[in-house]
Amino acid sequence: MKISYCWLYAINRYGYPPTIDNAIKALEEMHDMGFKYVEVEGVGNENMREVYENRRLIKEKCDELGLKIINFCPILPDIASMNKELRERAFEAYELGVETAKYFQAETVQTDSFTPPLKFKGDIPYKEAINYGKVFNVEIDPAYDWEEHWGIIVESYRKCSDIAEKNGMKFCLEPRVGELISNTDAFLRLYDHVGSKNFGMVLDTGHQHAQKEILPLSVEKAGKKIFYVHVSDNDGRINEHLALGEGTIDWEGVFTALKKHDFNGYVAIDIGGVKDLRESYISSKNYLVNLFKKLNIEYDV
Template sequence: MIDSKIVCCYLYPITKYGYPPLAENTLDYLDEMHSLGFSAVELEGIRDEHLNKVYEMRFNIKKKFEELNLTMPYFCAVLPGLSSMDEKERNRNFALFEKGCEIASFLGSKGILDNGPLPPFKFPNEIPVVRHYDEDSLRFAFLPEDFSWNKFWDQLIDTYKTLCDIAAKYNLEYQIHPAVGVLASSTDGFLCFANSVKKDNLKFNFDTANLFVIKENLILSYLKVKDYVNYIHISDNRGLKVEHLEIGNGNINWGKFFDVINKNNFNGYFGIDIGGAESGVKKLNVAYISAAKFLEEKWLKLN
């Protein structure tokens, strides 16, 4: 089996079955990830209906974990409504977040993860159900006429202090995942955000592809935020658009990246995060198995 420090991310079933993949089929996804050789997996709860279904299934999921000897270091609760300026919407999402923390704790996770906060855009209908808020997703978005950045920022920081406290109640880290279109998605943005939130369990999920596409130097970026990083999402990128490519199919200099990772004794987890409709990965199983072998050679054997 693949070392439990190397995680099969939820992007695997997303790529195979669409976004979001049916929560009802979670046990099948676990069988599929295990069949590739993974002993550590990532699951997600995507907004209310999907997250609530995972919550309902948590006992069956735990039974499947025990049957397959799986672990889940991090659980993702995708809740863009947490940054809403509407108090009722925030409170509704606080309750969903707490359910996510219950799932994570019950299944033995170290932390809970979500995208960085979405700016308080208004949409003609609901917030689009997308993984990245790119130009197409935000084409019809607008800010409220009475929008005040200072008021929003103060409220946002209070919200994330509360979220960190909820996570801490379950002995969980709270990982912020960088994605196009959200706040705190650059390393400088995250450091500013973390300096305001001031919570020890706030961490940064270092996503190589998402940082590379916004023109971050991954070596410098890692050194800036390394004290906040114990979970790295790994995939390649060409620097032209959002994509999560097979290792070696993009322009990331992996030799230099792993030199700095190993020199600084990174001892957390790597999540293999390859695929998505934007990436055109044709041999998904091969991509995940090859990435795991790559990590064993470049990282595990040297640490």
């Protein structure tokens, strides 16, 4: 397994999304903390284009620092929109995202499933980068048709997977609290409908533990469909993204299950909303190293 870091670090340090200059700073800081494997995001159509236009600058900085971009995330909520025109524009940006990922020589392209098109009274999920412990009140729109939307979701993520595959990369989706695809079983249903072996799951321990999933069972259910792992800790009540060891996640159980299924991909530290961000990333990296030694798991960092 290879230890990497998530773009949530850059977001927490420099805003959502960070400017290109600040993205470069985040990469430099990751290098200084001893990371070699990194991910980068393009958030929304405008920022996605900005990252695309600066892809050479970002790649050259990574090459200079000895960093390898292993995952690129085009975060484009309208990919799952019921509005055809918005979806088409989002897919234009997604094509740029895949081209950017290919330029970076990334192994995976990742996105989310995004907030459902419901009428929220008050807070909206993921209006900011991530929400911890929010309470949402929803007014059901009589015009909303889940079955119609499900067909669009299936078609959209099948298309995402096909585009990534044509460019030599795997495509993965991250189930998150409050989104259209929020847990392991929802992902598995989508996987069956998409019907592509190039389509996989991001196992996010913070989000799934907060939804009371038994994480080793989640690994058993998804098995080799897990393409990528995000690690953060919490107490199982709120989807906080704390340093490893500061919550109640059964890390030995999670990684014993991953080892059983021969997972040898990237384990990305995904911490945010903490006081000492730098120290949390370093301590979590060390936590993983010690755990992998204990479980006799080969690793690289």
